[in-house]
Amino acid sequence: MIIVMKREASQENIQRVVRVLEEYRLQAHLSTGKQVTIIGVIGDKSVLTDANLEVMDGVDKLVPITETYKLSNRKFNPAPSVIKVKDFTIGGGNFSIVAGPCSVEGREQILETARFLKSCGVHFLRGGTFKPRTSPYAFQGLGLEGLQYLKEAADETGMAIITEVTSLRTLEIALDHVDVFQIGARNMHSFELLKEVGKTGKPVVLKRGLSATIDEWLNAAEYIMTGGNSQVILCERGIRTFETATRNTLDISAVPVIQQKSHLPILIDPSHASGVREYVPALCRAAVSVGADGIMVEVHPQPAKAFSDGAQSLNFEQFESLLNVLKPLAEICGKEL
Amino acid sequence: MIIVMKREASQENIQRVVRVLEEYRLQAHLSTGKQVTIIGVIGDKSVLTDANLEVMDGVDKLVPITETYKLSNRKFNPAPSVIKVKDFTIGGGNFSIVAGPCSVEGREQILETARFLKSCGVHFLRGGTFKPRTSPYAFQGLGLEGLQYLKEAADETGMAIITEVTSLRTLEIALDHVDVFQIGARNMHSFELLKEVGKTGKPVVLKRGLSATIDEWLNAAEYIMTGGNSQVILCERGIRTFETATRNTLDISAVPVIQQKSHLPILIDPSHASGVREYVPALCRAAVSVGADGIMVEVHPQPAKAFSDGAQSLNFEQFESLLNVLKPLAEICGKEL
Amino acid sequence: MIIVMKREASQENIQRVVRVLEEYRLQAHLSTGKQVTIIGVIGDKSVLTDANLEVMDGVDKLVPITETYKLSNRKFNPAPSVIKVKDFTIGGGNFSIVAGPCSVEGREQILETARFLKSCGVHFLRGGTFKPRTSPYAFQGLGLEGLQYLKEAADETGMAIITEVTSLRTLEIALDHVDVFQIGARNMHSFELLKEVGKTGKPVVLKRGLSATIDEWLNAAEYIMTGGNSQVILCERGIRTFETATRNTLDISAVPVIQQKSHLPILIDPSHASGVREYVPALCRAAVSVGADGIMVEVHPQPAKAFSDGAQSLNFEQFESLLNVLKPLAEICGKEL
């Protein structure tokens, strides 16, 4: 960390900051410029979380140099993480496809979808059973009943199940039914939930918050990992910007940025990012070639009858055409699909 | 709602949409323009949540005309809400001041602050005991111990207590200790928490999410109110934009917008909006004159020693100067302070 | 266009709006719902630009249904545009590479770069000679001298030249030297410049403004095209968001959105979008597979000595490696590179 002093800071102001740092057993390196003095702080800055250096007299601003996240930081763990789920693997040269309906709507719907996806070679089945919806008057999910249908689909097909948990309560309900927990964009900042999910030991797909910076996202991963669970899979699903032609703006650059800053695998969710079915195939192709570890995509037997997000769901035929395009692309990009 | 058909939509496409609407017992009014046909939908659109009209052949887009929130909507409840807390009132011509430290850090700190604020005529004491922090390595709050100190401060001074709850678990812990629950920006989308808080019957301060639109915010209020609790107080605390000179961008226009769309009272939190102590007084003055129902402001006996958010906290002297400026301003604006 | 009346609008309010529409020889279709009345407007709405219907008594809001741009609109010109420059083609199944330094810095630098790019099979040479820089103290470009070096490089190699014009004055200076004009992000809203560039009859690369919506971008293209010049090439170069890990946020979804809304070809500029050299190759790969018509990428013989944007420029070796990756990718995506 660097402390930038104000232009008008007195020698006494500077010395007082240095003394505080020394109290915390940190070293201070002064650089006295023509305009301002800056103080380089050397040592473990985490001891400083309760020292408000920025309100000390003469201090202009603090400039952090090193990241606050450690377990998710590539600097400390250079090798890319590989996550095992049942017999399947995310990361490590795989291009993983997570597919399924936005919501589990009934036994037939999810079984039909699972069988179809299985026949396409898809390993991961997604389906929401606890739905966080903007309006309280919209469909809120089937809850436990939905989980049971998902489990039945998994038992029959051998697929791994990914479903969203939205609170400590729904985490507890879902615990025995699912293979991978999903933390949705709206809960990326629900730190208690992150900690609890971190204790379960099951892999977690962590979606990026609607307006979360990449640093905040990796700090959220850190919450899960401090619980001892290093099986975190990131998922970019679009951020909120001024553009309204798409529901969100897919931040495709997040893939190379994450791969530089972290060892965790990263998926792309083109369905939520765009909100428009017609744009999904193009974004899936971009996901493969940009180097993502997979996609999470909404597939529904009859999108026109979906209870939620029908406008962004592919039907079976569209999904199959998509797979036919992605396979040679993955191969040329050196990925196993 | 209006359904805009594609330029190339066939008569059959249009008739099929009309038939679906009729199945839902809604009326369809067609306007056939030179370029496109639009279909006005008349009746209770809430029955349509599971009909994905936008994926029907020939449909270009749906344009919502009426809001999805009802209980928080001024159109249905024109009179401004007035919220009673102990002997105090928020809304109804009052300019309410909610003040206190970001975090409860100890018994002495909170008692000293409460006594000082009480002596200034402040009625509402805030203090965080469960802290949602970006980094898992930052101070996370005193929990129940903090609540007990807050309660002691309230008992001694007669002030009303406002504290943040972050999950179903902390809501349960806090239930008997506080007068007003606060839902923080990061939990505005935690719909289960909103519903539970709505069942307690205690007033709730609902902060706006970091990137929540005003419509989403009023829908979040709707989640609380559908539980039967109409005592919701909105709090604008800055939204996330590209500007970095302030921590967030205070959306001051949210005050007149909310007052047009909703009957709920609205506070402004200049401390979190700006993140910089020096900017807080100017923003508080703006809050009074723009017509807000009050402010929520961070005050700490020794900001330089605060465990969190010291950089944006006022000390006692600064708070007193601020009050001296706000009082005549409130008077001229017709508000009771 | 649809006019949504207020809940409390009277019959007289509604009739007055209808009369105004009739004065403009437009038809009004009323749909009277339970909550509100909406009025569909049929006919050429462009006559309404000086009628402020939204301030008439009883009017709640206007909802536009059709786009304001016509010449750039795919609805009216379904076939994708193909732009000819010298012997080269942009669009029509080509994946065009525009490469070169951010700024022309000297004769040797640009000749060396042009010869290298030519040897790689690149057809389009970019280089800035009038540089719009945030700070007046930064390098502002070589001006006419730079144009002459560019021209020399083009004459020797046969490449086509693309350079930015920033005002009516620099447009005039550049007129005889360049093959393709570039309108930079900061000038996307400089409507007089757009009109003048539209009169030159030379192809124009139109970059998207830092915070321009896709609709505004297509309206800017419309300004060029109303001058009679239909040779417009769009270029997505990142939009401004809250994320700071990259200089801007590349809106990759703009490619399928533009391809749906417009017939104009679209390039991607990963150098300005990310601002970080390390991220450029991944974004170029994404550009190919998402379906863009090409890329505009910064290449410099010695990025460490570039006068501007060195941090985002590739050196020759990096550019060659990139090409080796892009070629098979383009082939599999059905594009000529």
Place this chain on the structure above:
Amino acid sequence: MIIVMKREASQENIQRVVRVLEEYRLQAHLSTGKQVTIIGVIGDKSVLTDANLEVMDGVDKLVPITETYKLSNRKFNPAPSVIKVKDFTIGGGNFSIVAGPCSVEGREQILETARFLKSCGVHFLRGGTFKPRTSPYAFQGLGLEGLQYLKEAADETGMAIITEVTSLRTLEIALDHVDVFQIGARNMHSFELLKEVGKTGKPVVLKRGLSATIDEWLNAAEYIMTGGNSQVILCERGIRTFETATRNTLDISAVPVIQQKSHLPILIDPSHASGVREYVPALCRAAVSVGADGIMVEVHPQPAKAFSDGAQSLNFEQFESLLNVLKPLAEICGKEL
């Protein structure tokens, strides 16, 4: 400036950076931490604009410490600027009101408005004659004819005229007719125009760009001031965010931020910021009490017949009511209105 070295940077990497700095006659102060080495750069960093330190081996990132703008920087010119226009003054304890229609639409319209505003005690008359409009099919302004009407209105009433210039061409046309030039949000980045306007010696209202940071805005002011013209008046008119309830988001915090960073006066334009007439009075009240030096507000004799921006214009009666509210507010805030 601080140079942060990568974790894996070698001693040789570090020494090479130091040598480059020394070549530029700058001093390097090394701080070697446990994780990284940082290098404080001392001396005039402006010599470094053509050294791309960030692409040198081992360099992680550059952290700027001091601002790039100087003439507009309060650190170098602590006293607030006061701008004289005819017999009137902006800054220096005045709350200046700039009012008038969005566009000059005819002789009668502007004379009637000027007379009315004069009778209210308003000194500054605004009116657009060259209109930058998103669509080429919208009204583009009366041009020179409009300027002549404005001049006539100024001659009759003694008011000072403010009008927007959009290019070198319109600047030349307007030069003899106006008292204050306005640079609109869309041209804040038109650096050549800024330089030329800086040479005229006439005061300039510089609106903030739609997505310009405060630092970029002050750098734009620097472009004007390097031409020798220090009479710059800033105008905050809302920034582009995700919120759609208002046309833009008024960044009210920009007022205290600017007052800390710069000596230039700052106005607020609530009409463009909100785009909604009903919200204008509340935002004007906020402008007074937050400490702005004035407002720029749209007033039209018959908003319903305005050629542009009618929805955000006040009529005469509304403007008079507003003034009656603002006067006592200004007085209590210590401002002359």
